[in-house]
Amino acid sequence: MTNPRVLIVGAGPTGLTAAVELARRGIMPVVIEKRKSVSHLSRAVGILPRSMDILGPSGVAKAIRAEAITFRRAIFHTNGEQLASLPLNSHKNRKNRLFGLPQNRTELHLRNAFIALGGKINYGAELLSLSQSDAGISVSILGKAFRFDTVIGADGTNSTVRETMRIPYNGYELAGLWSIADVDAVGWKAPRAFQGYILDQGGVVVVVPLTKNRFRVIANRPYALASLPVPMNIAKLYRAANFTISVRQAETYQIGHVFLAGDAAHCHSPVGGRGMNLGVADAADLAERIVNGTTDGYHAARHPVGRATIKQSERARRIITSTHPAIRFFLRSFLQLARHSPLLQRRFLKNALDL
Ligand SMILES: Cc1cc2nc3c(=O)[nH]c(=O)nc-3n(C[C@H](O)[C@H](O)[C@H](O)COP(=O)(O)OP(=O)(O)OC[C@H]3O[C@@H](n4cnc5c(N)ncnc54)[C@H](O)[C@@H]3O)c2cc1C
Incomplete structure (x- = not known):
């Protein structure tokens, strides 16, 4: 036609x-x-490299690149301890970046x-x-x-x-409520890193940078900010909501x-x-x-x-929200091993960037 x-x-x-x-x-x-x-x-x-490729010919990728931040690392914590800090951008191929906008x-x-x-x-x-x-x-x-x-x-x-x-x-x-909060925060450590906090009883809270001082907090529980296990110095709250999935x-x-x-x-x-x-x-x-x-x-x-x-x-x-002791042990061990293993870091990067 x-x-x-x-x-x-x-x-x-x-x-x-x-x-x-x-x-x-x-x-x-x-x-x-x-x-x-x-x-x-x-x-x-998060905007993946493949989406940036798709949006290249129209010039949209260029406009996104000019404004977006790039996530540098993914840092995972549990019980007040940092388990791993893994690179989120490929040093070999600068095209393979995870943009945030x-x-x-x-x-x-x-x-x-x-x-x-x-x-x-x-x-x-x-x-x-x-x-x-x-x-x-x-x-x-x-x-x-x-x-x-x-x-x-x-x-x-x-x-x-x-x-x-x-x-x-x-x-x-999915059973239960998830929650989201967008905030301006002052003095947040590692402001270009995606940070995941693995809590007890299958809880997880994630902090995602949005712009220079603005962050998104998402939790698989109600009240994202209250679930965050570390203090965050909040200058402005843009929105807070619970949602189902x-x-x-x-x-x-x-x-x-x-x-x-x-x-x-x-x-x-x-x-x-x-x-x-x-x-x-x-x-x-x-x-x-x-x-x-x-x-x-x-x-x-x-x-x-x-x-x-x-x-x-x-x-x-299912893995990050599991309450099963064996799965929690596997997750913890994977992250601790990945901290020192370039091979596991590459595998993590490949999955995270959908390469
Ligand atoms: C908290 C949260 C975080 C997320 N984070 C990510 C992330 O980091 N990366 C990622 O890739 N995805 C993420 N997602 C998912 C992402 O937001 C959605 O997949 C995306 O918005 C889907 O886009 P869409 O255009 O298909 O649908 P929508 O964004 O829902 O757009 C549909 C549009 O259709 C309009 N519409 C509906 N019915 C009609 C009608 N009858 N007539 C005319 N118009 C109509 C609506 O008003 C709406 O504007 C996240 C989602 C949530 C909830």
């Missing part, structure tokens, strides 16, 4: 990546977003690139319904009917596109010319920092297929990648 009429539902990182990747290849999609304006909330922070800034750079290509984001426009026939896809937006050839559901975990197409979102909810994957990523990408297709815990990166990769793959007319292979290409990522994230989550 030459120059298909493409609708992208959702202007999060997935929808915006699809928009940029289509627009720079000559297909200008219609993008709708139910929010009234840009998001000021940041969820994802609040998600709303990454979205802003994507949005700017799309607008520079002549695109427009229709804020305050919510997709209400959708139906597909041989004649195309009919959608209802703001009470009006429109017709498209292709629809990309990049509308997050509660995807209207997925629900309207009755695609099962199989998986489970689902681990799910859509049974299929496509029905006809309706596609799912990003959180609409999969979700899991923040352990490993993969969610946004996976959505960026889905979006880039799908955009290329729409341009090349090879969309039939989208589900077969991306569903196994999503499944493997969920499996990997869940394995890591």
Whole structure:
């Protein structure tokens, strides 16, 4: 199909990546977003080398690199003791860096690139319904009917596109509350390091640098800041919230010319920092297929990648939150060994950067 009429539902990182990747290849999609304006909330922070490669040709990677911080090390602690401090950047290959930028800034750079290509984001426009026939896809937006050839559901975990197409979102909810707090902190040690605190009874708290003095604290318990086992001199609290986590994957990523990408297709815990990166990769793959007319292979290409990522994230989550004495012993021993082993450090780096 030459120059298909493409609708992208959702202007999060997935929808915006699809928009940029289509627009720079000559297909200008219609993008709708139910929010009234840009998001000021940041969820994802870590941007993997593979995402930077994808975002290179559009210039978005350059804009991210100019503003982002690079994580230098991952430091792990337990019971007041530092278990290991592992490098998070490859000295051999400077391209393989883990960048850190609040998600709303990454979205802003994507949005700017799309607008520079002549695109427009229709804020305050919510997709209400959708139906597909041989004649195309009919959608209802703001009470009006429109017709498209292709629809990309990049509308997050509660995807209207997925629900309207009755695609099962199989998986489970994790028990218990997780929590997040974004703060400015004064005098925090190792401000460029990702720091993990392994607590008793399967507790874990992570401190992630956001900008020079700003940090995100995430815990698998309520009240992230109260769970942090070391003092933090907080100058300003930007937000604090508790949240629950689902681990799910859509049974299929496509029905006809309706596609799912990003959180609409999969979700899991923040352990490993993969969610946004996976959505960026889905979006880039799908955009290329729409341009090349090879969309039939989208589900077969991306569903196994999503499944493997969920499996990997869940394995890591189960290990770091385990209460089982043998697993805790294994984790502790691995980290202590890795401190002195270049081989284990390389393996850790490879996993952390998804190389
Ligand atoms: C605490 C936390 C930390 C995280 N950290 C990381 C990390 O470090 N690295 C990482 O890779 N990932 C991380 N993630 C995951 C990451 O935030 C998500 O995977 C990512 O936001 C998914 O992007 P998306 O565009 O697919 O969906 P979303 O960001 O949810 O965007 C979907 C958009 O669709 C819009 N929408 C919904 N329904 C409609 C409709 N009917 N009509 C129009 N618009 C609609 C929504 O308003 C929204 O803007 C984290 C998540 C959490 C909760």
